Amino acid sequence: MSDAIKHECGIALIRLRKPYQYYIDKYETPMYAVHKLSVMMEKQVNRGQDGAGVANIKIEVPPGKRYISRYRSVEPQPLTDIFSKIHKKFRKGLKNHRDRAMDAKWLQENLAFTGEVWLGHLRYGTHGTNEVENCHPMLRQSNWRSRNLVMAGNFNMTNVDELFGKLVSLGQHPKEKVDTVTVMEKIGHFLDEENQRVFERFKGVYENPTLSDVIEDNIDLQRVLYRSCRDFDGGYAMCGLTGYGASFVIRDPAGIRPAYYYADDEVVVVASEKQAIKAAFNVDYDQILEITPGSALIVDKNGEYNEFPILPKLEKRSCSFERIYFSRGTDPNIYYERKQLGKLLIPQILKEIDYDLENTIFSYIPNTAETAFLGMIEGLEEYLAKKRKQAIMEGILFEEDLEKVLSFRPRIEKLVTKDVKSRTFITADALRDDMVSSVYDTTFEVVRKNVDTVVIIDDSIVRGTTLEKSILTMLDRLKPKKIVVASSAPQIRFPDCYGIDMSKMKDFVAFRAVLKLLEERDLDYLLEDVYTKSVTSIATKNPYHTNFVKALYEPFTDEEISQKIAEIIRPKDLNAEISVVFQTVENLHKACPEHLGDWYFTGNYPTQGGNKVVNKAFSNSYEGKLERAY
Numbered sequence: 001m002s003d004a005i006k007h008e009c010g011i012a013l014i015r016l017r018k019p020y021q022y023y024i025d026k027y028e029t030p031m032y033a034v035h036k037l038s039v040m041m042e043k044q045v046n047r048g049q050d051g052a053g054v055a056n057i058k059i060e061v062p063p064g065k066r067y068i069s070r071y072r073s074v075e076p077q078p079l080t081d082i083f084s085k086i087h088k089k090f091r092k093g094l095k096n097h098r099d100r101a102m103d104a105k106w107l108q109e110n111l112a113f114t115g116e117v118w119l120g121h122l123r124y125g126t127h128g129t130n131e132v133e134n135c136h137p138m139l140r141q142s143n144w145r146s147r148n149l150v151m152a153g154n155f156n157m158t159n160v161d162e163l164f165g166k167l168v169s170l171g172q173h174p175k176e177k178v179d180t181v182t183v184m185e186k187i188g189h190f191l192d193e194e195n196q197r198v199f200e201r202f203k204g205v206y207e208n209p210t211l212s213d214v215i216e217d218n219i220d221l222q223r224v225l226y227r228s229c230r231d232f233d234g235g236y237a238m239c240g241l242t243g244y245g246a247s248f249v250i251r252d253p254a255g256i257r258p259a260y261y262y263a264d265d266e267v268v269v270v271a272s273e274k275q276a277i278k279a280a281f282n283v284d285y286d287q288i289l290e291i292t293p294g295s296a297l298i299v300d301k302n303g304e305y306n307e308f309p310i311l312p313k314l315e316k317r318s319c320s321f322e323r324i325y326f327s328r329g330t331d332p333n334i335y336y337e338r339k340q341l342g343k344l345l346i347p348q349i350l351k352e353i354d355y356d357l358e359n360t361i362f363s364y365i366p367n368t369a370e371t372a373f374l375g376m377i378e379g380l381e382e383y384l385a386k387k388r389k390q391a392i393m394e395g396i397l398f399e400e401d402l403e404k405v406l407s408f409r410p411r412i413e414k415l416v417t418k419d420v421k422s423r424t425f426i427t428a429d430a431l432r433d434d435m436v437s438s439v440y441d442t443t444f445e446v447v448r449k450n451v452d453t454v455v456i457i458d459d460s461i462v463r464g465t466t467l468e469k470s471i472l473t474m475l476d477r478l479k480p481k482k483i484v485v486a487s488s489a490p491q492i493r494f495p496d497c498y499g500i501d502m503s504k505m506k507d508f509v510a511f512r513a514v515l516k517l518l519e520e521r522d523l524d525y526l527l528e529d530v531y532t533k534s535v536t537s538i539a540t541k542n543p544y545h546t547n548f549v550k551a552l553y554e555p556f557t558d559e560e561i562s563q564k565i566a567e568i569i570r571p572k573d574l575n576a577e578i579s580v581v582f583q584t585v586e587n588l589h590k591a592c593p594e595h596l597g598d599w600y601f602t603g604n605y606p607t608q609g610g611n612k613v614v615n616k617a618f619s620n621s622y623e624g625k626l627e628r629a630y
């Protein structure tokens with residue numbers, strides 16, 4: 001894993017449970033929460049490079065004073081941009097009021113970002129363009145405090161169009177068709193209705209302004225969330241703050257997207273990755289809990305919190321790609337799982353190199369694959385230990401042979417270096433090819449020319465661009481006899497529709513391999529068949545039952561597809577032989593037993609909407625359309 005750069009969306013929520021003055025006194029700074037939030041966000045930069053945003057709510061400020069503050073940025077270093085602006089605000093605000101720097105009441109009445117509820121977001125867009133307007137947190141404003149809503153999420157819905165249609169059928173007139181706005185408007189609509197319901201209930205009993213407080217005390221967010229989310233189909237960890245300071249994080253019923261929380265008497269915090277909470281608050285890992293799928297963590301206006309069931313749970317299918325690639329590998333469980341992934345590849349790799357360890361060099365593609373590489377080496381050591389034992393048991397007579405067996409070590413080298421600390425995977429398509437070709441460098445004079453085989457491990461092969469445009473050509477200059485690429489993830493065959501931007505069929509090198517195989521074996525009539533079934537199904541009222549695209553992979557074995565992938569990614573002038581070895585789905589599940597979500601490898605989607613998306617992705621590619629299928 002690179003030390004902190006870029007990927008998918010990340011969330012960070014902090015609720016201060018005590019009065020602001022408490023933190024100023026205890027930590028001797030008015031910026032305790034700013035600091036904690038910035039650490040939590042820095043540690044999740046791996047999740048989003050398109051932009052970032054921070055929102056803050058003050059709970060107890062008098063009418064006429066601003067209580068919601070927000071900064072969003074799409075600058076190249078959005079976090080630096082946002083947090084330096086917040087620091088500047090403090091500096092400016094305190095310039096002529098140094099004596100007020102530790103006075104919570106004065107600060108809250110005069111300075112932004114001095115509230116008790118904080119929401120941070122790192123964006124990697126799956127919907128809409130990369131503009132600041134599409135950065136989270138988004139805001140739904142009203143003059144009634146309890147109707148204000150601030151939202152940010154790591155999510156993607158498969159049925160945004162339907163959700164949008166429902167808003168229109170309710171009589172709303174949304175000004176844009178961005179998924180975050182659609183989801184927020186939906187929740188906002190039911191928050192409005194809940195306000196109205198509580199208002200009707202108490203209007204004869206209390207008068208305003210007391211009535212407003214009564215409404216805030218009686219709003220049932222569990223009910224709001226149930227009514228809003230029951231027709232969501234997707235993967236989500238959605239955070240919301242209400243204008244009166246209550247907050248929530250709801251997680252999808254299959255637990256697709258990650259969401260963790262920690263609470264003590266000072267704070268309640270939520271993040272997409274455990275490691276963000278660990279880094280900011282240094283608590284034990286077992287104190288960091290997972291939000292139960294289908295439930296919401298709700299923190300009320302007074303800072304009391306609990307998990308509430310919202311939707312019926314589905315079979316738990318948490319995203320395994322988080323473990324293979326997205327999340328920070330410093331989380332101890334992820335670290336261990338990545339090592340296992342590397343280790344489990346060993347039998348296939350040994351077969352591929354014909355057990356010839358003397359003439360094989362093992363290496364990896366930086367950065368995420370580094371941990372899997374360590375596991376792979378452990379696997380090799382275990383294999384060698386067995387061989388040694390066997391040799392001794394079988395009784396080798398000559399000292400020289402025994403010496404050789406005992407002292408043999410696998411040849412491990414760092415052949416590839418990554419010059420830029422950034423994730424190419426999530427770089428905009430148009431720039432990616434260029435970036436990939438210039439980002440890596442190689443070590444010369446280690447490989448024995450035309451003798452050695454190089455085994456190089458990567459965490460995943462998606463488009464195959466990293467290999468084709470850079471790694472293979474570079475390695476070939478070292479003149480190995482053969483290059484074996486090992487992928488710690490299985491073949492990526494189907495789109496993701498739950499928050500990872502892998503949505504176009506032709507982007508997948510595995511799919512392009514299958515297209516070639518179909519053509520070569522005169523099976524391409526299957527394409528039309530699948531297309532007809534897909535478009536017919538999409539046109540029906542219930543297009544959710546079957547993933548027809550699976551049928552295109554069925555005629556071929558995994559090995560046949562791997563072989564074809566090797567042919568496709570092979571640069572024109574390559575001299576070395578080349579082969580590709582992929583993790584099996586079975587071993588993936590062995591390595592990551594708590595994260596069984598594998599739809600991009602198997603086509604088994606955890607929500608019905610996934611089938612619609614894959615059929616649509618295929619029909620788009622068949623029709624030559626280069627658009628996302630959701």
Ligand SMILES: O=P(O)(O)OC[C@H]1O[C@H](OP(=O)(O)OP(=O)(O)O)[C@H](O)[C@@H]1O
Pocket residue numbers: 001002325365366367368369418422423424425426458459460461462463464465466467
């Ligand atoms: O087959 P492709 O479509 O080219 O994508 C796969 C590559 O993209 C990622 O690297 P990235 O540079 O994003 O990140 P990393 O340094 O964290 O591994 C991943 O680790 C693979 O190397």
Ligand SMILES: NC(=O)CC[C@H](N)C(=O)O
Pocket residue numbers: 008009123124125126127128134153154155156157179180499500
């Ligand atoms: N990766 C994500 O979670 C994306 C969130 C949301 N769909 C957006 O595009 O802004």
